[in-house]
Amino acid sequence: MTKKAWFLPLVCVLLISGWLAPAASASAQTALSLNDRLASSPSGTGSLLSLAAPAAPYADTDTYYEGAEGKTGDSLKSTLHRIISGHTMLSYSEVWNALKETDEDPRNPNNVILLYTKESRSKNLNGGNVGDWNREHVWAKSHGDFGTSKGPGTDIHHLRPADVQVNSARGNMDFDNGGTEYAKAPGNYYDGDSWEPRDDVKGDVARMLFYMAVRYEGDDGYPDLELNDKTGNGSAPYHGKQSVLLEWNKQDPVDDRERKRNEIIYEKYQHNRNPFIDHPEWADEIWP
Template identity: 65%
Template structure:
């Protein structure tokens, strides 16, 4: 689900929340009611009795605090090391010489990493200016929110918050953008939500980095906030973790950082905290 976009989507309307319209017969100017998604169903994992032992059964701030303690036990890597790490974490399962680009879903040669047109670079899903952490070792190099993306598409996304609506993004079919927000393709909406919320739990201002938090704004600028929370929660519910996303979580845990994104293992914890 995280590596392919299927179907052509109808004209987007700001505030309309489902991942795909139920019908293509949308009348311009017609007020459509916002749909709601059911909260993610509770799950169990092989890590519940070990890695997540201190978090099981908790909700709200107690759950967030517990998860912060758990996932802060982390090995950090350098920004230069991120290049090679992404070639492993985001490898195309159908072509070992390629990586899958996040917003476009395209498969591109691992060797085309760089800053030129046609290359892929390191996209900070939690925009690095939101908290001003840059690319220094820490939140700026955390693989749980760094993904390969086409240089030009990455530039279009910039440091925008996430929300529904806008105009189609050139080079990233199914993605949309306007002056202050970016909407990724349906197949990775949940991935984006879980990466943003991981960052909000991992970085709480107690390790010389800013206290990162989600909010419901799309005008956060350089403040240590990212939005829009209400939309991210819905994306989490409507696009559950895929096999690609789950494998990526395992690779980061086993081979690089030694920590996990808890919202991939337990997407229901999003609602339990927020």
């Protein structure tokens, strides 16, 4: 009898008797363990299959941005302004529930992630007291004095959950590098007229300000918001520092959480997109 002839019947007997079951069970446990690790990974990958299968595509952005491709400078800026204007506007009170979805902690659906501290905090702790989170206007609302009425003051493309005390410390400062580290938000720095956010959200901050400078051009009853290369802009409708924001856009590329947030805003709330999340390279085309 050949080796193959006697080996196959033996395997069958062992399978029937259950001798090989522990090995099969161990393999299944290994796969399950890996899936568990993937599900809890920062990338949010949910299964072994996800390693090979690409994520489902978001909206057809080629169609959405039709007419913008190939343009540069003011021509690109005006085309994008036309595309992203005319969106649904929320009331300031409606912003609370929107942020509870757009900034939900993927590891804990009862919490939101705070912009400057990366802390996961209960959705129910929204308010104005110490220990609460509130609605941070990344484009400081005093820069153009647009307040919290419908429009730029309630545009959730630049509104993010932030710790009450950290939000107050940032105030209406422009963005720039350097300063003293803020004790309640390690990784964030400040001086007399500027705020430097933690590295993980520098690109996010830049792309939110790019959006605001394109969306609000002064042609629909709202201030004409523009970037400049200064700090200490006060109540003028300007925000800086443009050269630093362009650097941050490259240093901190768009991530999946930012893309998902953009998609939620587009699909469920405002029905417009932040072009600089879909096409971060357009910032350099508009502000060379």
